[in-house]
Amino acid sequence: MPLDLYYTSSCAHCRSVMLTAKALELELNLKRVDLCMKEQLQPDFLELNPQHCVPTLVDDGFVLWDSRAICTYLVSKYGKDDSLCPKELRTRAMLDRLLYFDIDKLVQRFGKYVYPVLFEGQEPDKDQLPCIDEALGCLDQFLTGQIGAVSPKITIADHILVATVSTIEAVGIDFTRHKNLCNWLRKCKSNIPGYTEINEPGAREAGEIFKEKLASKETEVDKA
Structure with missing residues (x-):
């Protein structure tokens, strides 16, 4: 099942998550959020993420935001080894x-x-x-x-x-x-x-x- 990622391409935080997903060979269902049009403040997005920030990840109903938390989560769940996030x-x-x-x-x-x-x-x-x-x-x-x-x-x-x-x-x-x-x-x-x-x-x-x-x-x- 693809993971939904609400993102804005100009945002560095979003791109760091996308790079991590690429390294893990994960398929992302990208959902662009236009911050200039204040789409992050629409009721449906606020219901998903009350902090109305990107990136926001949805993985089989589990919602997570903050790029650093998302990157470590993706590696912990989907990584074949710990090279992207070493355990040493x-x-x-x-x-x-x-x-x-x-x-x-x-x-x-x-x-x-x-x-x-x-x-x-x-x-x-x-x-x-x-x-x-x-x-x-x-x-x-x-x-x-x-x-x-x-x-x-x-x-x-x-x-x-x-x-x-x-x-x-x-x-x-x-x-x-x-x-x-x-x-x-x-x-x-x-x-x-x-x-x-x-x-x-x-x-x-x-x-x-x-x-x-x-x-x-x-x-x-x-x-x-």
Whole structure:
């Protein structure tokens, strides 16, 4: 039975789940949610998910949201082994640490930069750029000598982080000085199954939306 995934392709969290499903060779019944049209606030979706967020997974009546929870659930239920989410205690601890780092540092700081443009019609908060760069620098340091984020093999930490970092790249934030991060990202682009058809178009879409809204705001300022 296919799994229903309510998603938005420009959303990094959704793409991380889709990459994990691809690695597990799972069939997803994709149900696009147009956040700009506030489809997430429709009664039928609110009944499904009162937090009205994407991604939302429905697996044979079981409803789950939060991309990190969904990724670990999919691997636990459908994985042929634990390579995507290692059970070895220290490796799993490092993986969990990166999942928390992604949401608490990267996503939070990046959101403070882009959300004013995307949802409030304002200028980006450029004060957040040094904060984003600091978080990227921490990730760069952690990736020193690493092949994957926590293992020589691709794990869900790579799926989750690459979706975030590629979106940061797509909106035009330069992090080329972080060499370990750039090397890791290049390897992810080449080695993660489904990256080209799943993550790349979505990240590009996110970047285009941000740049279009930013250009529109700048035009308004010029006319004023």
